[in-house]
Amino acid sequence: MAALYDRYAMVVYSVALRVLHQASFAEEILQELFLEIWRDTDRFLPVRSSLGAWLAVLARHRSVDALRRRKSREPMGDVVLASSYDLSNEKERIALGENARSFLAALPPDQKRMLGMVFFDGLSHAEIAEMTGETTTAVRLKVRETLLTLRRESLA
């Protein structure tokens, strides 16, 4: 458990902090997530693909749930993900972060912002449409384009 924690705590914490903006809340998410893994290893075993990626996404979901002050809709382990990254080593994680940032840097700023608003701020596309004055379809497509850009660039 200590090894697992040392490996992934920083990613989990950083994502939670980005969503919740407050260290104490992020620490709570971090602690809860790791204890949940510890208490229910069986459910955690069949997680396909990289643990690091899975934890990063789960950290986001838990944080947004906390942000929305509602009970978690999604039981742990339901996130199935196919990732081509090996995130078990620190260098890979840093490289992924840097690459992803540089790919996104090439995108128009408002397009990037949309994905950030959904992913980190937990806003629905309808809410974003209202805030930005775009149509919901446009918001959806911008989100998609950003994600697909990430995928294409990482495969290239």
Added chain:
Amino acid sequence: MSVAAHFDTSHLALFAMQALEAEQSEAVEEHLGGCAFCRQELARLQGDLAAFAHTVQMRPPAASVRDRVLHTVAREKKTPPPEPRSTLVLPVAPAPQTPASRQLATEARDQNTDELDTLELKAAFERVEAWRMEDREEPEEHQVFAESSVEARRSPWQDKIEVQARVDRDVELERASPASPQPERELERPLSSPMQAPEEHESPLLHSHRRNLAHRAAKDEDHPGKTSGGFTVKLFLVLGWVTALCLSTAGGWLYFERETLRTRMVEQTAELDHLKAEDGGTRRLLETITDPSTRQALLTDASEASTDSGRQGRILYSSGRGALLFLGSGLKQLPVAKTYELWLVPADGRDPIPAGVFHPDAKEAARVILPPLPRGIEAKAFGVTIEDEGGAQAPTLPIILAGD
């Protein structure tokens, strides 16, 4: 099922981020149950999201959280958890503690049994202490024996261990000469001593007690087998604690080891699953490309208006495997809410089957890799149309690219 229209990537992305309205989200969930293609796309999107999550600025959490987590984990390991302990604890009955069973228990590193050992030793020690106290509180007897003989003292706790008559004979043995026992006389003594006690009670107690201790020390040397009980018990007590210490250290080490292995196992299982999934896809791709029965098709611009648009596509299709690869080029970006869709026209005259929606990238290239298709369908032709976002069940004219 797989022929049903798929959800668009953007829809799935919002679903993955729980950003859809409840009813939309339910619709996606329902569809996912029966659609492997969308499930796969969702999984890919989760991977993309993980990559996006890693763009945050990394900050290390406070060390206190680590302590809290590991502390809780350690504490939960100590309290019952039936699953982790069961591998270590042997079902040893607590009652009979023969040396053999104790050895077994020790070998099994069973801390419960060890605790029992210690408790037993403690109880024994307490019993011995109690007898000693009794011994000190009965000075009358000391007095009697001190008066009659320097060697005549035995403590009551020893009496409890042996038969009364035997004790009496020993007393006499020590009192007279070791070589000439006088059993007949001795038998009368214990009967008379309690009678004498009250009269002799006034003698200096402290003095007699001290002498008594001296006698005992002397006797310990003479009869180590009989009188070293206190020492043996102490020895066992110390050994008990040492064993307990060793076992708890060993136990701790085993837990640590087990935890490390468990973590490693979790990671390796996950890695294996990942590799398996990856390998399955890669192998299918490779087989499709290298299989001699795989047919190739070139898709060319099918619209009459522009013949020099430069758009074209190549298809590799293996009907036996239901595997298809499409590479397109020269495909212009479409307005929002529109998508390209690939179609397979079956040779038996059935309706065209949708073979995946796609969006070209900035270089106007596009690919569809292994869309979910039923097996064993011979293809007469392939086509590409433009559809509304999300794809359609039947192609909408005009056909942009076509080939057979």
